[in-house]
Amino acid sequence: MERDGTKALRKYVEVSFSNFNTDKMKLIEEIAEVISIWLDNESDAQTIAKGIKEREALSTTGFGNGFAIPHGKIEGLESPILAVFKLEKEVEWDSLDDEAITQLFIILVPVDEAQDTHLALLSTLSYHLMDEEVQRKINEITENEEMKRFIEMIFKKGR
Template sequence: MALTKIIQPKLVKFNLIASDRDAVIDQLADLYLKNGVITDKERYIEAVNERETEGTTGIGGGIAIPHGKSEVVKSSAVAIAKLAKPVEWQALDDKPVEYVFLLAIPDDGDNEHLQLLSELAGTLMDDDVREKLELADSKEDLEKIFMK
């Protein structure tokens, strides 16, 4: 499944206000619940937090890619947020995170999970994409980066 097929405008937040990692995940999980991507917010967040205990999803460069695989996920999705203020995420480069890409993966989506994670990470390593992220000043700008 291509990344561009699962990114939806209703799952993009610009200038999301959150004080910490948990608040970011909570607000993005709200978006998933509201838009029918997940059926149980608490169980989805448990899956995300369980994955976080295995190692940080803060990949550096102000970016985090947290993800949760659970039976409460109805369909794969990526929620994208540019934070109003960076938050601590225990990132690999020890810098706070400003961009969060939260993946929701159905429990039986092992291959899909790895494919999406790989595609997203590869996209985010592109210098042009990072520059566009830095220059984005609206929700629409964020959407355009990923909806090629």
């Protein structure tokens, strides 16, 4: 496995919706529904939402400047995924800087790959998302393919 987890990623998806709920827990449920559909119901929405909520209950995944990296260990998932949601409405996420979020980078990993893969993906992503220039670029991106290329570049750089 690559140190940064890149080879472990099976899917990458970006979507922007204006009609997601602005309540954190309801938003997690709505996003879990979307991800479940993307995965052709490989893992059901309730399982995905439960995994994200369990992790969120430990401590916030909102680290500041409008960004959060919710993540979870998901039963039934075949391989890790990264889903990016650019939200048009701000959502209160109990972030470390007490600011609302508009960018969600969701990492989901199979339970049996949780340790190494999960930590590698999270470490690489969080390292780059702390960079103000990376944050600025992500905030400016409006096209799905451009976001995919940018995320791929981040993971190729590693830490």
